[in-house]
Each structure stands twice: as structure tokens, then as C-alpha cells.
Amino acid sequence: MQLNLIKDGYDHLTLEEVLAEAAYLNKRSLMATAQLNKIEQAITEIKQVLRASNKSGYIVRPARLSDIDSLESMVAYWAQQGENLPRSRADLIRNILSFAVCVKENVVAGCACLYVYDSGLAEIRSLGVSPQIQRQGQGRALVEFLLDKAHKMEIKKVFVLTRSPIFFEHVGFEKTTIQALPEKILKDCDNCRKKDRCDEVAYEYNFNY
Numbered sequence: 001m002q003l004n005l006i007k008d009g010y011d012h013l014t015l016e017e018v019l020a021e022a023a024y025l026n027k028r029s030l031m032a033t034a035q036l037n038k039i040e041q042a043i044t045e046i047k048q049v050l051r052a053s054n055k056s057g058y059i060v061r062p063a064r065l066s067d068i069d070s071l072e073s074m075v076a077y078w079a080q081q082g083e084n085l086p087r088s089r090a091d092l093i094r095n096i097l098s099f100a101v102c103v104k105e106n107v108v109a110g111c112a113c114l115y116v117y118d119s120g121l122a123e124i125r126s127l128g129v130s131p132q133i134q135r136q137g138q139g140r141a142l143v144e145f146l147l148d149k150a151h152k153m154e155i156k157k158v159f160v161l162t163r164s165p166i167f168f169e170h171v172g173f174e175k176t177t178i179q180a181l182p183e184k185i186l187k188d189c190d191n192c193r194k195k196d197r198c199d200e201v202a203y204e205y206n207f208n209y
């Protein structure tokens with residue numbers, strides 16, 4: 001969720017960041033408490049409008065450590081189905097900042113993470129949505145959340161290796177080849193037991209900066 005305020009350092013602040021900045025200015029006596037209260041009230045009203053508009057009750061947001069139990073279950077479920085790589089709890093905790101989750105009443109019903117390579121490209125990994133809510137737009141919401149995050153970081157290309165090509169075509173990715181993604185080959189493919197019979201297809205999303 002972004003608010004475009006004015007075209008300067010306040011551009012692209014999240015609601016939480018707006019509130020934190022206002023509280024900081026108020027604490028330093030640079031903003032009157034009445035103005036801080038107005039901002040808090042406006043944010044409360046914005047959230048009420050969002051809640052009333054969101055009929056499904058699912059939202060996508062950055063993962064937190066309190067999500068870890070249900071995040072771990074979701075990742076383990078799709079790993080058991082052979083759709084994603086398994087990840088240990090310790091790995092999930094270390095990489096919590098890279099994860100987005102789709103939640104309802106604080107239970108994770110979907111997840112995905114954005115892994116940034118040292119070349120500056122990024123990969124969508126560990127994407128999975130609960131079997132109970134498939135085809136209801138939450139996979140798209142997770143991918144769009146991570147694309148927005150990548151865009152803010154000025155990442156030029158996001159790629160994915162998948163057995164769900166149609167989904168990625170629907171969310172705006174274009175087909176590429178694994179050979180065009182040397183980061184992936186070096187990181188995972190060289191050590192993969194399916195190296196010579198890979199059944200995944202490479203897709204990429206390019207930002208035009």
C-alpha cells in the first residue's frame with residue numbers, strides 16, 4: 001500500500017512510514033500534536049475504507065516472525081507436493097525480510113519471496129497459495145506485491161523457474177530460457193539432481209527504466 005504524497009523524499013512512503021515520520025517530527029517538536037492526530041485519524045479512515053472494500057478478507061503484506069509457524073507449514077506443503085524447494089525454519093527466519101504473505105486473521109494462506117542476486121536481478125521463489133483458495137487472485141496479489149517491491153528497489157529483471165507457465169503468463173511474465181539466467185544456473189541448477197531432465201520453464205518480467 002503506497003501513498004504518493006509529493007514528488008520528493010516523501011514519495012512512495014507506506015502508511016506506516018508516513019505515521020512514523022509524523023511521530024518523529026512531532027517528537028522533535030517540528031510538528032504540532034494536532035497535526036499528528038489528524039494524520040493518525042486519516043490513516044484510520046483509509047484502513048476502514050480498505051477493510052470495507054476487501055470482501056475476501058485476505059491481504060498481502062511483508063512477512064513477520066509471528067507468521068513463522070504457518071509460513072513454515074505452507075512452504076513445507078508445496079515442497080512435499082514437489083512444486084517448490086524445501087526450506088528449513090532457520091532459513092525462513094533468516095530470510096523473513098524477503099517474504100510476502102497472504103493472510104487472513106493472521107494465518108498464512110499464501111507466500112512468496114524475492115531473492116536478490118548479487119548481479120542485481122531477482123527471482124521469485126517459494127510461491128504457493130493454500131489449496132483451499134486457489135484461483136481466487138491471491139497468487140497474482142503475491143506476485144504483484146513482490147514486483148512492486150522489486151520496482152521500488154529499481155531491480156531491472158525478475159525471473160522465475162516454474163511448472164505453472166500459464167499463471168506467470170497471466171501475471172505479465174514473458175518466456176525466456178534457463179541459459180539466459182546465469183545467476184540461477186550457478187546458484188541452484190548446477191547442484192540439482194534434475195539437472196539433465198529439468199521440467200521447469202523460465203519466465204521473466206522486465207522493468208523499463
Ligand SMILES: CC(C)(COP(=O)(O)OP(=O)(O)OC[C@H]1O[C@@H](n2cnc3c(N)ncnc32)[C@H](O)[C@@H]1OP(=O)(O)O)[C@@H](O)C(=O)NCCC(=O)NCCS
Pocket residue numbers: 078083084127128129130133134135136137138139140141160161162163164166167168170171
Ligand atoms: C501458481 C499459484 C501460485 C497460482 O495462484 P492462484 O491464487 O491460484 O492464481 P490466481 O487466482 O492469482 O491466478 C492469476 C491468473 O492466472 C490464471 N491461472 C492461475 N493458475 C492457472 C492455471 N493452472 N491454468 C490456467 N490459468 C491459471 C488465473 O485464471 C488468473 O487469470 P486472470 O487474473 O488473468 O483472470 C498456485 O496455483 C499454487 O500455489 N500452485 C502450487 C505451487 C506452485 O506451483 N508455485 C509456483 C512455483 S514457481
